[in-house]
Amino acid sequence: MALELRHLRLVVAVAERGNLTRAGADLHLTQSALSHQLRGLEADLGARLFERAGRQMHPTAAGERLLATARKTLKALAEAEEETRLIAAGRDGLIRFTMQCYTCYQWLPPLLARFQLEYPRVEVQIVADVIARPLGALRAGRLDLAVVHEPVLDRRLESIPLFEDELLAVLPKGHRLAKKDFLTAADFADEQLFVYFLPASGTVVFRDFLSPAGVTPRQVTQVQLTEAALDLVRAGAGVSVLPRWLVLPQLAAGDLAAVPLTERGVWRRWRAVFRRSREAPPYLRAFARLLVEGPGALVNIRRSRPAAPPRSNVRVGVT
Numbered sequence: 001m002a003l004e005l006r007h008l009r010l011v012v013a014v015a016e017r018g019n020l021t022r023a024g025a026d027l028h029l030t031q032s033a034l035s036h037q038l039r040g041l042e043a044d045l046g047a048r049l050f051e052r053a054g055r056q057m058h059p060t061a062a063g064e065r066l067l068a069t070a071r072k073t074l075k076a077l078a079e080a081e082e083e084t085r086l087i088a089a090g091r092d093g094l095i096r097f098t099m100q101c102y103t104c105y106q107w108l109p110p111l112l113a114r115f116q117l118e119y120p121r122v123e124v125q126i127v128a129d130v131i132a133r134p135l136g137a138l139r140a141g142r143l144d145l146a147v148v149h150e151p152v153l154d155r156r157l158e159s160i161p162l163f164e165d166e167l168l169a170v171l172p173k174g175h176r177l178a179k180k181d182f183l184t185a186a187d188f189a190d191e192q193l194f195v196y197f198l199p200a201s202g203t204v205v206f207r208d209f210l211s212p213a214g215v216t217p218r219q220v221t222q223v224q225l226t227e228a229a230l231d232l233v234r235a236g237a238g239v240s241v242l243p244r245w246l247v248l249p250q251l252a253a254g255d256l257a258a259v260p261l262t263e264r265g266v267w268r269r270w271r272a273v274f275r276r277s278r279e280a281p282p283y284l285r286a287f288a289r290l291l292v293e294g295p296g297a298l299v300n301i302r303r304s305r306p307a308a309p310p311r312s313n314v315r316v317g318v319t
Contacts, residue, residue, distance in 0.1 A: 002044035005077075008070035010037055011049060011059075015067050018056045093119075093281055097145040098127045100134050101196045101203075102226060102246070111290050119283045131224075132197050138273060145284060147291060149204070149268040158280075159271040160288045165243040167205060167266045168258040170250075172236045178257035182265075185213035192238030193217040194229045205241045209266050230256070243268075 013023035014034075024034040042049055049063035059067050083093075099105070105126060112124060130137035134146035138157065152159045169187075171178045177187055188210060193200075200206050200220050210216065221238065223229040229240045234255050247258045272288035274280060 002041070006037070007041050008073055010034065010041070011063065011067050011070045012074065014038070014050060014057055015059050015063070020057070093122045093283055095122060095124045095144050095284060095287055096127050096142070097124065097147065097287075098131050098134050098137070098143060100146065100148040100150065101131055106249070115283075115287055115290055118286065122283045122287075124287070135273065138275060145272060145274045145288060147270060147272055149270050152271060152273055156276055157273050158276040159273045160285075162270045162272055162292050164267050164269050165245055167209075167241050167261055167268070168244050168247050169261060170230070170233050170240045170242050170247055171257045171259065172233055172239075173255050173257050175236075175239070175257060177239075177259060180259055182260040182263050184262065185210050185215040188217045188239070189215055191217050192219040192221060194221050194223045194232055194238050194240040196222070196224055196229075198222045204266065204268055205261070209261050 009027060010023070013026050014020065017023040017026060020031045020034050020038070024031045027034065029037075038049070045062070045066075047062040048060050049066060050057040051060055108126075115124070116122070127137070127143055130142060134143060134148055135150070135152070135154070135157065137143045138146050139154065147162065169177070169183050177183060180187070193205075195203060195205075197203065198220070201211065219238070223232060223240075226242070226246065229242075230250055232238060233240050241261070244258070247256070250256055251258060272291050274284055274288065
């Protein structure tokens with residue numbers, strides 16, 4: 001590639017200053033040195049970039065094209081340099097994060113309001129297309145932080161414990177199972193179950209509840225939007241399994257019911273995960289700690305977890 005950063009600065013300086021003498025002064029080069037660089041660049045590109053009109057130099061059509069690119073490139077590089085310095089100082093940055101399996105973030109706005117009091121120039125982005133495999137996206141550099149309930153065994157990743165939550169069966173009001181104190185796996189045998197991902201065998205509801213009992217629902221359908229799954233349940237099309245903190249606010253309308261899974265319940269343990277690094281910015285850990293007061297605060301409206309498990313052949317665990 002013939003173009004170098006110094007060439008871009010040369011083209012902008014000559015175009016803005018109008019002649020080689022003033023452009024050279026801006027670039028701390030002699031007129032002779034600048035003229036030599038310009039001739040070399042034009043020779044490499046095979047095009048004249050400037051034409052003389054008296055003592056002034058004006059870009060040719062080729063020069064105008066290169067000038068537009070040079071201005072954009074130099075501006076982008078200056079912004080990147082400034083942002084990098086601010087990030088290094090812990091005063092600016094970007095957090096790309098996702099929450100495994102869920103597209104509901106009604107808890108996020110008040111958390112962001114608190115976070116931005118301390119870090120007003122840190123942008124937080126939700127990355128929704130990696131909720132199926134957040135740890136892979138984290139390792140690949142597509143995420144900065146993931147909130148997950150799966151085990152974290154990779155030593156390249158660091159995690160902060162957040163909270164536990166309980167999964168509930170979500171049913172339409174008036175469903176035959178809605179008045180039960182809790183459901184067993186057998187209760188799902190004749191139901192259509194809406195899940196976030198297929199195959200569903202790796203999900204908590206199958207791994208810790210249905211599969212140990214040898215039960216498969218009549219039909220398992222993938223619905224990747226929480227709101228869409230709830231609408232389908234309301235319409236009587238099937239049932240779903242969602243966390244208590246997400247479900248309870250939805251019950252106010254009176255068209256849904258929620259029932260625990262087994263007498264003890266089915267629980268998960270959540271953690272905030274990020275890449276292990278001595279240079280991890282302080283705002284990343286600050287945001288991770290605040291997550292305890294995001295969805296974790298909503299978990300406080302749940303029932304208490306039983307202290308000791310009863311004897312059962314159904315394994316109820318947390319990841």
